[in-house]
Amino acid sequence: MKRKLVFVHMILIAAWLLAACGGGGAQATATSPAVPTSPPPAVEDTPTEAATEPMEETAAPTGTAVEAEETPTGAAATEPAAGGVVMTPVPTASEAFTLGLVLSTLNNPFFVTLRDGAQAAADEAGVELVIVDAQDDSARMTSGIEDLINSQVDALLINPTDADAVVPSIQQANDAGIPVFTVDRGSNGGTVVSHIASDNVAGGRMAAEFLCEAIGGEGNVVELQGIAGTSAARDRGQGFNEYMSENCPNAEIVAQQTANFNRDEGLTVFENILQAQPEIAGVFAHNDEMILGAIQAAEAAGRTEIVFVGFDAVDDAVEAVNDGTLAATVAQQPELMGRLAVATSVSHLNGDTVEENIPVDLSLVTRE
């Protein structure tokens, strides 16, 4: 009897370990990238979104403002991004097209800025832009898209509330022969002409370029990685490592450890790395949460020589940049994203071929 019980327990433990690993992982995938996102809704519509979406939209009210102003100061390091907003040409429309722009929410500064960028581009191109705010409600988004299909817009620019829920609507637009473009968040089905979203690989390179220069091109560098297997962690890491190995040969990446996009893990993992590495020149983390945890660890240990670079430009990080504890953080450019969405759809309607993936450059938030 006892023996049987022990056996049952071992199975239970095994099952629990598995479930906890799987569940914990999925949960973390969903929530951590959602931290910087528009607060309550983003955390709800999680797993599909985190899995499919290359990038979470950063709800940094002050951040976006700071970033827009600060971009020029970081210009030396980031000409393409800095010039991007103004320089990207919008083609003039060959006819008086009407575009439908469906946004997941306008209750988030990120998307308000995106809308403004799209509107400005539409005015330049000479097309009409009809804007629908789905208020983070998939049903509202479905009916909004239906209305736009019925009023026979020439193209649909959709920023889905949910990568799965939007599929039937996109198929409906496909049936009606209306070209569809997705913005920031992708769709898990239907035919989409182009997907316009931030370029995480370029963001990783941008962080590497800044870090390399800040540490004078040499010294020990640490990379705090996001959840293994997520696209954000993969792309940001790829860009960072490519740049470091190509252009920063005298810096050595001495530790690459995952802290799962979490601030508390950023703290403990970096505490351990501090124990292992007596000399660290710089740290790059795949998101701001981890870098903010690492900064706490370094402060507690009195290691003030380290240069920290984060990613996302969340409020806390922008504040840390202003305080001088964080050297830089990579920010998305919603205005440029909106602009590129309109430019791409107008090009397509003009009869030009457009790329399937339109990467949107990022910018660097630094102190003066």
Added chain:
Amino acid sequence: MSIQTIPLKVDRRIISQRFGLLLSFLLLALVLSLLSDRFLRVSNLVNILRQASINGIVSVGMTLVILSGGIDLSVGSVLALSSVIGASLMKQGTPVGLAVGAALLMGVFLGTVNGLIITRGRIPPFIATLGMLTVARGLTLMYTQGQPVTNLPAEFRIIGAGAVGPVPMPIVVAALTFLAAYVVLTRTRYGEYLYLVGDNLKAAYLAGVPTGLVTVSVYSISGFCAALAGLVLIARLNSAQPVIGIGYEFNAIAAVVVGGTSFSGGEGTLTGTLLGVLLIETLNNGLNLLNVSGLWEQVVKGVVIALALILYQLLNRPSR
């Protein structure tokens, strides 16, 4: 099965188990010290203890719950809700002592709700606390609107970032928690009741043990421990995040079970849990020191824990 014989029976088995676990732990430490010359430095050992303190505090509560034959999946969410409430109160200018008290009370309250749902509602602990896991996390997100509460008062941060002499404060708090629970478990009638309830609920009830009260109280204590761990953690981080503590139930349950406490209740000790916590944290530390790739980390962690369990199962066999 009288009251006197149970501790005797438990002790003999637990001692051999604990010895096996201690051996696994020492083996791991030996391997790590051979692989990394920085492992055995005092600063790193203090570092491990400090990191272990958060999971340690949560695991104290979890040990009591599992000893009673239950499980508490809600600790991570309870930790989050209590600590964001404490942090927001402090930010609004509430005196630190009052805010800390409110956070701890919140933990006790949520734990008590768990206990009442289980005893009065007759809902299995797994389901009841799974519900609390979701509800408390949801409330945390609503309460914070998804935003972190950052920059806490300096006098509060002492419990996470301060030190008593050379000993970091989190270690002091964890040690006191372990000590208090140890005394309660081994020196009081309550402790005796707890083992009885976990061993055989019906028999305990018939023997006159207030089983309902004992069951509810372990969940209250678990909630208290979760809230306490949360306060230490946010003091260390200088920030309370709505997503803080996700997956902590897994760490605590792993530590308790690795520490030799039986899932069916009534068997296990706090010293076992302490060893379990230290084993897991030492492993995490070693993986970081050795710069093991994130892709391999989970595999290595799982294999080492499994090996430790197998080792003490083997050592345990002859004594049966």
